Amino acid sequence: MIFQDAAQFAASGFTPQVCIVGAGPAGITIANKLAAAGIPSVLLEGGAEEWTEDSQDVYRGVTIGDPYFDLDITRLRFLGGCSNHWAGWCRVLDAHDFTAKSYVPDTGWPIRRGDIEPFLPETFDVLGLHDFPPDRQTTDRFYRFEVQKSEAVRFGEKYREAIAASEHIALLLNTAAGELVGDGTRITAAKLISNGAAAGEIAAPFFVVATGGLENSRLLLWSNERSNGGVVPHADALGRYWMEHPMYWTGNAFLTDTAALTPDHEGHAFFIPSPQAMAEREVLNFHVQVETMPFSGAKRMIADLACHAPQTAEWVSNLLGAKLQCSARVHLDWEQAPRRHNRVALSTTERDAYGVPRIELHWKKDELDRHTMLEAMRMFGEDLARKDLGRVQISDWVLNGEDYPDDMELAGNHHMGGTRMGTDVKTSVVDSDCRVHGMANLFVGGSSVFTTSGQCTPTTTIVALALRLGDHLAREVVGVRTEAKA
Amino acid sequence: MKPSDKTGIRRRTLLGALLALPALAVLFRVIRPTAHQDLVEVDGWILKRTDVEGDRA
Numbered sequence: 203m204i205f206q207d208a209a210q211f212a213a214s215g216f217t218p219q220v221c222i223v224g225a226g227p228a229g230i231t232i233a234n235k236l237a238a239a240g241i242p243s244v245l246l247e248g249g250a251e252e253w254t255e256d257s258q259d260v261y262r263g264v265t266i267g268d269p270y271f272d273l274d275i276t277r278l279r280f281l282g283g284c285s286n287h288w289a290g291w292c293r294v295l296d297a298h299d300f301t302a303k304s305y306v307p308d309t310g311w312p313i314r315r316g317d318i319e320p321f322l323p324e325t326f327d328v329l330g331l332h333d334f335p336p337d338r339q340t341t342d343r344f345y346r347f348e349v350q351k352s353e354a355v356r357f358g359e360k361y362r363e364a365i366a367a368s369e370h371i372a373l374l375l376n377t378a379a380g381e382l383v384g385d386g387t388r389i390t391a392a393k394l395i396s397n398g399a400a401a402g403e404i405a406a407p408f409f410v411v412a413t414g415g416l417e418n419s420r421l422l423l424w425s426n427e428r429s430n431g432g433v434v435p436h437a438d439a440l441g442r443y444w445m446e447h448p449m450y451w452t453g454n455a456f457l458t459d460t461a462a463l464t465p466d467h468e469g470h471a472f473f474i475p476s477p478q479a480m481a482e483r484e485v486l487n488f489h490v491q492v493e494t495m496p497f498s499g500a501k502r503m504i505a506d507l508a509c510h511a512p513q514t515a516e517w518v519s520n521l522l523g524a525k526l527q528c529s530a531r532v533h534l535d536w537e538q539a540p541r542r543h544n545r546v547a548l549s550t551t552e553r554d555a556y557g558v559p560r561i562e563l564h565w566k567k568d569e570l571d572r573h574t575m576l577e578a579m580r581m582f583g584e585d586l587a588r589k590d591l592g593r594v595q596i597s598d599w600v601l602n603g604e605d606y607p608d609d610m611e612l613a614g615n616h617h618m619g620g621t622r623m624g625t626d627v628k629t630s631v632v633d634s635d636c637r638v639h640g641m642a643n644l645f646v647g648g649s650s651v652f653t654t655s656g657q658c659t660p661t662t663t664i665v666a667l668a669l670r671l672g673d674h675l676a677r678e679v680v681g682v683r684t685e686a687k688a
Numbered sequence: 689m690k691p692s693d694k695t696g697i698r699r700r701t702l703l704g705a706l707l708a709l710p711a712l713a714v715l716f717r718v719i720r721p722t723a724h725q726d727l728v729e730v731d732g733w734i735l736k737r738t739d740v741e742g743d744r745a
């Protein structure tokens with residue numbers, strides 16, 4: 203069922219067991235999972251079916267620290283959320299991403315990859331993926347891995363018809379949760395803003411916040427402030443440990459053995475380090491993306507190489523003569539350390555049209571980012587040279603610790619952390635079931651629960667976690683119903 | 689790796705790299721040892737020592 207506003211919904215008499223706030227990949231997946239178990243849920247979507255200026259304006263905010271994307275550009279506020287502009291590159295977090303790194307504080311999830319693996323086949327169905335082939339060892343320390351460049355499922359488009367026909371899902375468009383109301387143990391209601399005006403409250407036995415990796419923190423911070431700590435009773439970590447995947451072009455390479463490094467149809471090849479290699483250099487996870495480049499770029503590189511190693515330059519240029527595709531640019535995406543000071547905060551001066559404080563994002567890369575970036579390039583260069591697969595040149599700005607370039611992509615638009623998963627209430631907000639610590643009926647969906655970010659794109663893991671949460675909630679709802687009957 | 693080990697390797701490798709490079713290049717290039725005896729980093733290029741020694745067969 204689809205309703206255009208809160209009044210239409212109220213007239214329907216639909217009684218949800220679960221109220222899900224946010225109809226992006228996480229929220230829609232949770233609603234579908236519950237519907238499959240016959241559990242009715244209401245899905246609140248602040249935006250309409252299409253982009254509107256008014257709705258998007260709610261996402262404006264400021265970033266303090268490093269340059270970042272405008273906060274109303276890096277996300278979309280309408281049905282389907284950011285899946286309306288995501289690129290569809292997919293990969294699941296690796297097993298070692300879930301374990302603690304002794305050399306980086308506050309790492310290690312309370313769950314293991316095995317906990318989401320049962321949900322991967324369903325995740326692949328949702329995202330239209332095939333099974334990932336095993337990573338292939340290319341050098342002592344690097345593995346070639348597959349990034350699936352999928353068709354980029356637009357969740358709103360894909361599921362609209364099924365939701366409209368569903369008797370278990372009530373999608374309530376143009377209706378945002380302005381705040382949740384809680385008493386320190388339970389959420390009692392969500393206050394609604396529908397078509398730009400206050401529209402009363404909605405109650406349900408369970409609530410899930412799935413408004414995206416920035417907005418989850420904002421909604422919970424604001425709700426908690428309004429309820430005097432009654433929504434997130436242990437709020438030390440709320441909004442904190444926010445993470446992105448910084449990404450830059452960090453060097454060039456000659457690939458002298460293109461058989462070992464065959465690029466995909468877009469000219470890319472992806473490599474990740476082994477966990478041992480990361481530990482050896484005390485770096486966080488990263489991936490190297492090698493992208494073949496036109497021959498003209500190669501000539502400049504050969505000239506440069508010739509200054510240092512004339513015979514190697516000759517050897518490379520002979521090989522290049524045979525294979526015109528073997529010069530490459532090197533792109534690096536890396537995992538950021540979860541830092542308390544990187545956080546989503548509420549602005550004390552700016553509010554949106556509905557009176558909710560806008561986001562003030564505090565985000566700064568640090569020494570470990572620099573170290574990871576440089577050592578990643580060194581390790582990759584060393585391994586290619588040792589195996590005679592090619593030679594790598596690290597960009598001057600990386601080598602000399604100069605400012606990050608402002609003419610590159612800078613990060614992945616991956617918003618992670620803020621309501622991270624953990625066992626310690628001082629450093630986390632949700633437990634291993636994605637339930638807010640201390641709250642009986644409040645759960646969080648999306649990458650804000652990521653304890654650490656790993657190196658890969660987040661949405662495949664978001665969908666797997668959403669299916670796991672849907673499955674968990676379905677069992678809890680049935681448990682509560684059975685208790686009530688007894 | 690303990691700091692003292694690291695320093696030891698660094699000194700040895702740097703010495704090796706310096707000896708391996710043609711004198712002129714040493715004057716103008718930023719040379720850095722790597723974690724491996726057989727590799728050097730010259731102006732950001734990660735090269736085999738044999739690359740800079742010029743004995744590529």
Ligand SMILES: Cc1cc2nc3c(=O)[nH]c(=O)nc-3n(C[C@H](O)[C@H](O)[C@H](O)COP(=O)(O)OP(=O)(O)OC[C@H]3O[C@@H](n4cnc5c(N)ncnc54)[C@H](O)[C@@H]3O)c2cc1C
Binds near residue numbers: 228249615
């Ligand atoms: C340019 C770009 C490219 C990307 N490429 C990739 C990629 O290749 N691979 C990958 O894995 N990821 C990629 N991502 C990230 C991906 O889009 C997100 O990880 C994913 O969309 C997150 O899903 P979500 O459901 O948690 O949040 P969102 O997609 O943000 O959905 C949240 C939903 O909640 C709604 N909402 C917000 N506030 C409220 C409220 N108060 N009440 C009711 N509803 C509300 C929003 O309108 C939205 O529909 C990309 C992102 C961008 C911006």
